[in-house]
Amino acid sequence: MDSRVEARVSHRFKATAERVYDAWLAPEQVRVWMAAALKSFGLAADIRRIEIDARVGGKFFFSDMRGETEARHWGTYLELDRPRKIVFTWIIDESGETNPSVVTLTIQPEAEGCLATIVHEMDAKWVEYVSRTEDGWGRMLHQIENLLA
Amino acid sequence: MRTTSQTRLLDSTFHALADPTRRAILQRLTQSDARVTDLAAPFRISLNSVSKHIRILERAKLVERRRVGREHILRFRAEPLQVVQDWIRKQQDFWRAGLEALDGLLNQADTPEK
Numbered sequence: 001m002d003s004r005v006e007a008r009v010s011h012r013f014k015a016t017a018e019r020v021y022d023a024w025l026a027p028e029q030v031r032v033w034m035a036a037a038l039k040s041f042g043l044a045a046d047i048r049r050i051e052i053d054a055r056v057g058g059k060f061f062f063s064d065m066r067g068e069t070e071a072r073h074w075g076t077y078l079e080l081d082r083p084r085k086i087v088f089t090w091i092i093d094e095s096g097e098t099n100p101s102v103v104t105l106t107i108q109p110e111a112e113g114c115l116a117t118i119v120h121e122m123d124a125k126w127v128e129y130v131s132r133t134e135d136g137w138g139r140m141l142h143q144i145e146n147l148l149a
Numbered sequence: 150m151r152t153t154s155q156t157r158l159l160d161s162t163f164h165a166l167a168d169p170t171r172r173a174i175l176q177r178l179t180q181s182d183a184r185v186t187d188l189a190a191p192f193r194i195s196l197n198s199v200s201k202h203i204r205i206l207e208r209a210k211l212v213e214r215r216r217v218g219r220e221h222i223l224r225f226r227a228e229p230l231q232v233v234q235d236w237i238r239k240q241q242d243f244w245r246a247g248l249e250a251l252d253g254l255l256n257q258a259d260t261p262e263k
Binding site for chain 1: 236237238239240241242243244245246247248249250251252253254255256259
Protein backbone atom coordinates (compact mmCIF):
# COMPACT_ATOMS: atom_id res chain seq x y z
CA MET A 1 0.00 0.00 0.00
CA ASP A 2 1.15 3.49 -0.78
CA SER A 3 1.71 5.27 2.50
CA ARG A 4 2.79 8.68 1.28
CA VAL A 5 0.74 11.77 1.85
CA GLU A 6 0.02 13.00 -1.57
CA ALA A 7 -2.57 14.49 -3.84
CA ARG A 8 -2.68 12.55 -7.10
CA VAL A 9 -4.56 13.28 -10.32
CA SER A 10 -4.36 11.87 -13.82
CA HIS A 11 -5.64 13.10 -17.12
CA ARG A 12 -5.59 11.52 -20.56
CA PHE A 13 -4.61 13.86 -23.40
CA LYS A 14 -5.19 13.54 -27.11
CA ALA A 15 -2.14 15.72 -27.62
CA THR A 16 1.31 14.19 -27.74
CA ALA A 17 3.53 13.92 -24.68
CA GLU A 18 5.86 16.53 -26.16
CA ARG A 19 3.11 19.11 -26.52
CA VAL A 20 1.83 18.52 -23.00
CA TYR A 21 5.37 18.75 -21.65
CA ASP A 22 6.15 21.96 -23.51
CA ALA A 23 2.90 23.57 -22.34
CA TRP A 24 4.23 23.43 -18.77
CA LEU A 25 7.34 25.40 -19.56
CA ALA A 26 6.22 27.97 -22.13
CA PRO A 27 5.09 31.07 -20.20
CA GLU A 28 2.48 32.16 -22.78
CA GLN A 29 0.84 28.71 -22.66
CA VAL A 30 1.02 28.45 -18.87
CA ARG A 31 -0.69 31.84 -18.70
CA VAL A 32 -3.62 30.60 -20.81
CA TRP A 33 -4.29 27.29 -19.10
CA MET A 34 -3.64 28.56 -15.64
CA ALA A 35 -6.09 31.42 -16.21
CA ALA A 36 -8.70 28.91 -17.41
CA ALA A 37 -8.07 26.73 -14.36
CA LEU A 38 -8.41 29.69 -11.99
CA LYS A 39 -11.63 30.76 -13.71
CA SER A 40 -13.05 27.29 -13.22
CA PHE A 41 -12.60 27.93 -9.50
CA GLY A 42 -14.62 31.11 -9.80
CA LEU A 43 -11.49 33.25 -9.36
CA ALA A 44 -10.77 36.43 -11.28
CA ALA A 45 -7.76 34.87 -13.05
CA ASP A 46 -6.04 38.25 -13.08
CA ILE A 47 -2.55 36.85 -13.64
CA ARG A 48 0.28 39.20 -12.76
CA ARG A 49 3.48 37.27 -13.23
CA ILE A 50 4.47 34.11 -15.04
CA GLU A 51 8.22 33.63 -14.98
CA ILE A 52 9.87 30.38 -15.96
CA ASP A 53 13.54 29.51 -15.99
CA ALA A 54 13.24 26.04 -17.48
CA ARG A 55 16.42 24.32 -16.41
CA VAL A 56 17.27 22.09 -13.49
CA GLY A 57 17.88 24.41 -10.56
CA GLY A 58 15.98 27.19 -12.35
CA LYS A 59 13.05 28.90 -10.67
CA PHE A 60 9.50 29.71 -11.66
CA PHE A 61 7.10 32.26 -10.26
CA PHE A 62 3.34 32.51 -10.87
CA SER A 63 1.01 35.03 -9.31
CA ASP A 64 -2.56 36.18 -9.67
CA MET A 65 -4.72 38.68 -7.83
CA ARG A 66 -7.35 37.30 -5.44
CA GLY A 67 -9.15 40.44 -4.45
CA GLU A 68 -6.55 42.72 -2.86
CA THR A 69 -4.00 39.97 -2.30
CA GLU A 70 -1.48 38.66 -4.74
CA ALA A 71 -1.51 34.84 -4.53
CA ARG A 72 2.06 33.79 -5.19
CA HIS A 73 3.36 30.38 -6.17
CA TRP A 74 6.99 29.67 -6.78
CA GLY A 75 9.52 26.87 -6.81
CA THR A 76 12.58 25.29 -8.35
CA TYR A 77 12.79 22.72 -11.13
CA LEU A 78 14.40 19.58 -9.74
CA GLU A 79 14.13 17.37 -12.83
CA LEU A 80 13.37 18.11 -16.47
CA ASP A 81 13.23 15.10 -18.74
CA ARG A 82 11.41 15.91 -21.97
CA PRO A 83 8.78 14.63 -22.64
CA ARG A 84 8.30 12.30 -19.70
CA LYS A 85 8.89 14.07 -16.47
CA ILE A 86 8.98 17.42 -14.70
CA VAL A 87 9.66 17.63 -10.96
CA PHE A 88 9.49 20.94 -9.11
CA THR A 89 9.09 22.29 -5.62
CA TRP A 90 5.84 24.15 -5.01
CA ILE A 91 5.83 26.92 -2.44
CA ILE A 92 3.01 29.28 -1.56
CA ASP A 93 4.42 31.21 1.37
CA GLU A 94 7.77 31.85 3.01
CA SER A 95 7.06 29.32 5.75
CA GLY A 96 7.17 26.63 3.05
CA GLU A 97 10.71 27.50 1.97
CA THR A 98 12.46 25.20 4.40
CA ASN A 99 10.39 22.13 3.66
CA PRO A 100 8.68 22.61 0.33
CA SER A 101 6.08 20.30 -1.11
CA VAL A 102 7.19 18.55 -4.30
CA VAL A 103 5.16 18.13 -7.47
CA THR A 104 5.98 15.40 -9.98
CA LEU A 105 4.39 15.51 -13.40
CA THR A 106 4.79 12.24 -15.29
CA ILE A 107 3.77 12.07 -18.93
CA GLN A 108 3.37 8.63 -20.39
CA PRO A 109 3.16 8.53 -24.19
CA GLU A 110 0.32 6.36 -25.48
CA ALA A 111 -0.75 5.12 -28.92
CA GLU A 112 -2.96 8.19 -29.21
CA GLY A 113 -1.85 11.06 -27.04
CA CYS A 114 -0.59 10.55 -23.51
CA LEU A 115 -1.48 10.06 -19.88
CA ALA A 116 -0.35 12.81 -17.51
CA THR A 117 -0.19 12.18 -13.78
CA ILE A 118 0.52 14.77 -11.12
CA VAL A 119 1.62 13.71 -7.69
CA HIS A 120 1.85 16.50 -5.13
CA GLU A 121 3.71 15.28 -2.07
CA MET A 122 3.25 16.89 1.27
CA ASP A 123 6.89 17.15 2.29
CA ALA A 124 10.00 15.06 2.07
CA LYS A 125 10.40 14.80 5.83
CA TRP A 126 6.95 13.30 6.24
CA VAL A 127 7.45 10.91 3.36
CA GLU A 128 10.61 9.67 5.04
CA TYR A 129 8.78 9.13 8.31
CA VAL A 130 6.01 7.07 6.85
CA SER A 131 8.12 4.89 4.63
CA ARG A 132 9.70 3.62 7.83
CA THR A 133 6.43 2.67 9.42
CA GLU A 134 4.52 -0.50 8.67
CA ASP A 135 1.05 0.80 8.84
CA GLY A 136 -0.42 2.97 6.18
CA TRP A 137 -1.39 6.55 6.40
CA GLY A 138 -3.76 5.75 3.59
CA ARG A 139 -5.60 3.21 5.70
CA MET A 140 -5.77 5.73 8.51
CA LEU A 141 -7.28 8.37 6.30
CA HIS A 142 -9.69 5.86 4.87
CA GLN A 143 -10.83 4.92 8.31
CA ILE A 144 -11.27 8.54 9.31
CA GLU A 145 -13.19 9.18 6.13
CA ASN A 146 -15.60 6.38 7.04
CA LEU A 147 -15.85 7.81 10.48
CA LEU A 148 -16.76 11.25 9.24
CA ALA A 149 -19.15 9.99 6.59
CA MET B 150 -4.21 30.09 0.60
CA ARG B 151 -2.65 28.26 3.48
CA THR B 152 -2.07 30.37 6.55
CA THR B 153 0.82 29.85 8.92
CA SER B 154 -1.41 28.49 11.69
CA GLN B 155 -2.88 25.95 9.30
CA THR B 156 0.63 24.96 8.26
CA ARG B 157 1.56 24.49 11.89
CA LEU B 158 -1.53 22.38 12.47
CA LEU B 159 -0.62 20.23 9.44
CA ASP B 160 2.91 19.80 10.77
CA SER B 161 1.79 18.73 14.25
CA THR B 162 -0.82 16.38 12.79
CA PHE B 163 1.69 14.70 10.49
CA HIS B 164 4.19 14.41 13.29
CA ALA B 165 1.57 12.82 15.54
CA LEU B 166 0.56 10.33 12.86
CA ALA B 167 4.10 9.40 11.88
CA ASP B 168 4.30 6.65 14.48
CA PRO B 169 2.61 3.22 14.45
CA THR B 170 1.88 3.24 18.19
CA ARG B 171 0.17 6.61 18.01
CA ARG B 172 -1.87 5.52 15.00
CA ALA B 173 -2.89 2.36 16.86
CA ILE B 174 -3.93 4.47 19.85
CA LEU B 175 -6.03 6.65 17.58
CA GLN B 176 -7.59 3.66 15.90
CA ARG B 177 -8.52 2.27 19.30
CA LEU B 178 -10.05 5.63 20.26
CA THR B 179 -12.13 5.82 17.10
CA GLN B 180 -14.10 2.88 18.52
CA SER B 181 -14.77 4.38 21.92
CA ASP B 182 -13.33 6.68 24.57
CA ALA B 183 -10.82 4.98 26.84
CA ARG B 184 -8.75 5.40 29.98
CA VAL B 185 -4.99 5.78 29.72
CA THR B 186 -4.56 2.40 31.43
CA ASP B 187 -6.92 0.73 28.92
CA LEU B 188 -4.86 2.13 26.10
CA ALA B 189 -1.58 0.92 27.52
CA ALA B 190 -2.81 -2.68 27.85
CA PRO B 191 -2.51 -3.86 24.19
CA PHE B 192 0.94 -2.32 23.74
CA ARG B 193 4.01 -3.98 25.14
CA ILE B 194 5.36 -0.69 26.34
CA SER B 195 5.33 1.11 29.66
CA LEU B 196 2.52 3.33 30.87
CA ASN B 197 5.04 6.14 30.86
CA SER B 198 5.81 5.62 27.20
CA VAL B 199 2.11 5.48 26.31
CA SER B 200 1.59 8.74 28.19
CA LYS B 201 4.30 10.35 26.10
CA HIS B 202 2.54 9.27 22.91
CA ILE B 203 -0.75 10.56 24.24
CA ARG B 204 0.80 13.94 25.01
CA ILE B 205 1.96 14.25 21.39
CA LEU B 206 -1.54 13.36 20.21
CA GLU B 207 -2.99 15.92 22.61
CA ARG B 208 -0.64 18.59 21.33
CA ALA B 209 -1.87 17.85 17.80
CA LYS B 210 -5.42 18.13 19.16
CA LEU B 211 -6.17 14.61 17.94
CA VAL B 212 -6.94 13.50 21.48
CA GLU B 213 -8.84 15.27 24.21
CA ARG B 214 -8.51 14.43 27.89
CA ARG B 215 -11.17 14.83 30.53
CA ARG B 216 -11.10 13.93 34.18
CA VAL B 217 -13.78 11.83 35.83
CA GLY B 218 -12.86 11.53 39.47
CA ARG B 219 -9.35 10.09 39.43
CA GLU B 220 -9.68 8.66 35.94
CA HIS B 221 -8.40 10.34 32.80
CA ILE B 222 -10.68 9.57 29.89
CA LEU B 223 -9.37 10.10 26.38
CA ARG B 224 -11.42 10.91 23.34
CA PHE B 225 -10.53 11.02 19.66
CA ARG B 226 -10.98 14.28 17.76
CA ALA B 227 -11.18 14.14 13.95
CA GLU B 228 -10.92 17.86 13.19
CA PRO B 229 -7.14 18.02 12.59
CA LEU B 230 -7.44 15.13 10.13
CA GLN B 231 -10.12 17.03 8.33
CA VAL B 232 -7.56 19.80 7.78
CA VAL B 233 -5.20 17.27 6.20
CA GLN B 234 -7.94 15.88 4.01
CA ASP B 235 -9.00 19.35 2.97
CA TRP B 236 -5.41 20.11 2.05
CA ILE B 237 -5.17 17.01 -0.13
CA ARG B 238 -8.51 17.67 -1.77
CA LYS B 239 -7.60 21.29 -2.49
CA GLN B 240 -4.36 20.29 -4.19
CA GLN B 241 -6.20 17.67 -6.20
CA ASP B 242 -8.86 20.12 -7.35
CA PHE B 243 -6.20 22.63 -8.30
CA TRP B 244 -4.14 20.24 -10.42
CA ARG B 245 -7.19 18.61 -11.97
CA ALA B 246 -8.44 22.02 -13.08
CA GLY B 247 -4.98 22.75 -14.48
CA LEU B 248 -4.83 19.56 -16.53
CA GLU B 249 -8.37 20.00 -17.84
CA ALA B 250 -7.65 23.58 -18.83
CA LEU B 251 -4.43 22.53 -20.54
CA ASP B 252 -6.32 19.82 -22.43
CA GLY B 253 -8.79 22.48 -23.58
CA LEU B 254 -5.95 24.69 -24.76
CA LEU B 255 -4.21 21.91 -26.69
CA ASN B 256 -7.46 20.78 -28.32
CA GLN B 257 -8.19 24.34 -29.36
CA ALA B 258 -4.74 24.63 -30.87
CA ASP B 259 -5.46 21.43 -32.81
CA THR B 260 -8.65 22.59 -34.44
CA PRO B 261 -7.26 25.06 -37.02
CA GLU B 262 -4.78 22.48 -38.27
CA LYS B 263 -7.49 19.97 -39.09
